[in-house]
Amino acid sequence: MGKDRPDWDSYFIKIAQTVAERSTCLRRRYGAVIVKDHVIISTGYNGACRGEPNCIDSGVCRREALGVPKGQRYELCVAVHAEQNAIINGDPDKMAGGIIYIAGFNVSDGSLAEGDPCMLCRRMIKNARIETVICLKADGSISNMVVREMAEPLN
Numbered sequence: 001m002g003k004d005r006p007d008w009d010s011y012f013i014k015i016a017q018t019v020a021e022r023s024t025c026l027r028r029r030y031g032a033v034i035v036k037d038h039v040i041i042s043t044g045y046n047g048a049c050r051g052e053p054n055c056i057d058s059g060v061c062r063r064e065a066l067g068v069p070k071g072q073r074y075e076l077c078v079a080v081h082a083e084q085n086a087i088i089n090g091d092p093d094k095m096a097g098g099i100i101y102i103a104g105f106n107v108s109d110g111s112l113a114e115g116d117p118c119m120l121c122r123r124m125i126k127n128a129r130i131e132t133v134i135c136l137k138a139d140g141s142i143s144n145m146v147v148r149e150m151a152e153p154l155n
């Protein structure tokens with residue numbers, strides 16, 4: 001491979017980072033790209049349901065206002081996750097056997113955010129028959145998870 005040419009995972013992670021820039025969240029912006037055979041099937045970013053007011057428009061994040069930590073009380077959030085939007089926008093037959101790339105950043109300082117999908121998104125990814133999750137981690141490394149081996153909650 002060429003010296004300056006990114007490998008496939010780096011290429012699609014960079015695309016997921018660009019998709020994240022469309023996010024409407026005041027806390028963290030995430031992008032997801034579903035790929036099969038090196039072809040993009042779908043993209044998604046976190047934001048309110050179609051036609052609903054976005055947090056960046058209202059200037060209010062309910063979870064932030066209540067001091068809710070990352071990963072908790074998602075039912076208070078008006079946003080649909082990037083992974084969920086990518087799955088909703090994708091053709092189920094084309095997603096089967098594919099890869100989902102996830103990347104995000106913190107709005108406050110632009111630092112990388114952990115890209116691991118939440119438990120609900122993990123279930124949706126499994127149900128979409130996607131085989132691999134590749135995420136950009138907060139430390140800049142790229143994580144590769146086989147979907148059928150992803151952990152489920154202990155309770």
